[in-house]
Amino acid sequence: xxxxxxxxxxxxxxxxxxxxxxxxxxxxxxxxxxxxxxxxxxxxxxxxxxxxxxxxxxxxxxxxxxxxxxxxxxxxxxxxxxxxxxxxxxxxxxxxxxxxxxxxxxxxxxxxxx
Amino acid sequence: xxxxxxxxxxxxxxxxxxxxxxxxxxxxxxxxxxxxxxxxxxxxxxxxxxxxxxxxxxxxxxxxxxxxxxxxxxxxxxxxxxxxxxxxxxxxxxxxxxxxxxxxxxxxxxxxxxxxxxxxxxxxxxxxxxxxxxxxxxxxxxxxxxxxxxxxxxxxxxxxxxxxxx
Numbered sequence: 101x102x103x104x105x106x107x108x109x110x111x112x113x114x115x116x117x118x119x120x121x122x123x124x125x126x127x128x129x130x131x132x133x134x135x136x137x138x139x140x141x142x143x144x145x146x147x148x149x150x151x152x153x154x155x156x157x158x159x160x161x162x163x164x165x166x167x168x169x170x171x172x173x174x175x176x177x178x179x180x181x182x183x184x185x186x187x188x189x190x191x192x193x194x195x196x197x198x199x200x201x202x203x204x205x206x207x208x209x210x211x212x213x214x
Numbered sequence: 215x216x217x218x219x220x221x222x223x224x225x226x227x228x229x230x231x232x233x234x235x236x237x238x239x240x241x242x243x244x245x246x247x248x249x250x251x252x253x254x255x256x257x258x259x260x261x262x263x264x265x266x267x268x269x270x271x272x273x274x275x276x277x278x279x280x281x282x283x284x285x286x287x288x289x290x291x292x293x294x295x296x297x298x299x300x301x302x303x304x305x306x307x308x309x310x311x312x313x314x315x316x317x318x319x320x321x322x323x324x325x326x327x328x329x330x331x332x333x334x335x336x337x338x339x340x341x342x343x344x345x346x347x348x349x350x351x352x353x354x355x356x357x358x359x360x361x362x363x364x365x366x367x368x369x370x371x372x373x374x375x376x377x378x379x380x
Contacts (some may be wrong), residue, residue: 113229128221168222173228173350173362174362177362181366
């Protein structure tokens with residue numbers, strides 16, 4: 101069930117956000133693949149994945165013997181629509197654009213002409 | 215679940231809970247009187263039987279942008295109203311899209327407790343990176359667009375009578 105509290109709680113942890121970022125980069129990973137990216141016990145990773153699953157942010161599917169993990173972006177979308185869009189969309193997107201530009205390698209300070 | 219068996223690294227799964235009935239959600243997906251009221255607002259016609267045609271028509275605004283009359287085509291593979299629909303799905307916006315060929319979309323509607331239904335859209339995107347990017351919302355401004363936006367808008371329409379896309 102979509103539940104803002106569960107989603108916010110699930111997102112309120114750096115390891116869980118890291119797991120979501122991993123799935124964003126490449127979906128359909130196994131527990132072993134995810135575990136390999138973290139310095140944490142298998143049990144610890146499983147616990148975090150369960151929190152993400154309960155919040156609807158991660159969906160699992162069986163593929164043969166393996167259990168694959170998929171990112172479900174919809175709860176984040178709903179939070180965006182409910183909380184970001186309503187109050188601060190314009191300001192936030194300007195800041196995000198600025199951050200993206202400043203952090204990208206393409207950005208270079210303008211050289212003064214001699 | 216057969217969509218699950220085919221899950222791979224290119225599969226995308228979108229899941230949402232909607233306070234509605236399976237019948238209403240089914241109509242909202244499959245009938246052109248409903249499916250032009252949310253998301254990109256392109257009316258889509260389904261021939262709801264295996265081998266039946268699927269075609270989404272460009273809106274007047276899309277036509278003025280030079281898009282063809284049919285912007286997405288495909289075939290119905292399975293139709294089990296009001297619970298499961300499996301179809302193929304191909305963009306026809308341009309030659310690159312057409313060349314990627316057909317992908318497969320599975321819609322599943324599962325009633326849960328307390329009057330909600332879980333709608334799951336599973337998109338198998340093997341060999342279709344352009345469509346994968348487009349349906350993830352990558353090309354739209356403000357991070358919108360794509361399946362997450364479409365089904366959030368569907369939820370909004372069914373729960374409040376109003377879509378977000380205006």
